[in-house]
Amino acid sequence: MEDCCQVPAHKVQADSLICPVCQQRGKSVLLITLKALLTPSGLSTLTPSASYSFCSNSDCEVVYFVDGQVFNRDAVKVPVYQKDQGSGVPVCYCFGWTRERLVKAIRDDENPVQHISEQVKANRCGxxxxxxxxSCCLGNVTAFVHSLKQS
Structure with missing residues (x-):
């Protein structure tokens, strides 16, 4: 399995990375991500040869897209951090760091970023x-922790 915190080497045309609903630039995702996270009904319409992108716009229902096809939030098995503001939503999916757990950790003067970094270095993330x-959640966790410390 590839190191999940490395940038994949494949390239996708720039125009295929624009979400057809919100017009925001998406980020290319590996097919294995969709295979792992789409619901059975979503998976049954997946085009394995297509290069899908992820839409991170919190105001857009689209999670994954490719030419003429979209998978909305309801086609994904887990809540999507960028699209669901719930306290129980994971910020770090591999090690169970939800918004709620991160808030408690910061209050208790713990260092979740260090914990996750150690797990990544030990090649335990997926x-x-x-x-x-x-892709790696460490940027999301770091930004969330930073925003907590600023408030």
């Missing part, structure tokens, strides 16, 4: 199959 964005 972001490509656990995280709907298909």
């Amino acid at each position: 972001c490509e199959v656990n995280n709907p964005q298909g």
Whole structure:
């Protein structure tokens, strides 16, 4: 299995990375991410030869898209951090760091970023199959923790 925190080497045309609903630029995701996270009904319409993208716009229902096809939030097995503001939603999908758990950790003067970094260095993450964005969550966790410390 690839290291989930490395950038994949494949390239996709720039125009195929624009969400057809919100017009925001998406991010290319590996097919394994969709195979792991789509519901059975979503998976049954997947085009394995297509290069899908992830839409991170919190105001858009689309999670994955490719030419003429979209998978909305309801086609994904897990809540999507960027699209669901719930306290129980994972920020780190591999190690169970929800917004609620991160808030408690910061209050208790713990360092969740260090914990996750140690797990990543030990090659224990599986972001490509656990995280709907298909890549390492450390940036999301760091930004969320930073915002907590600022408030």
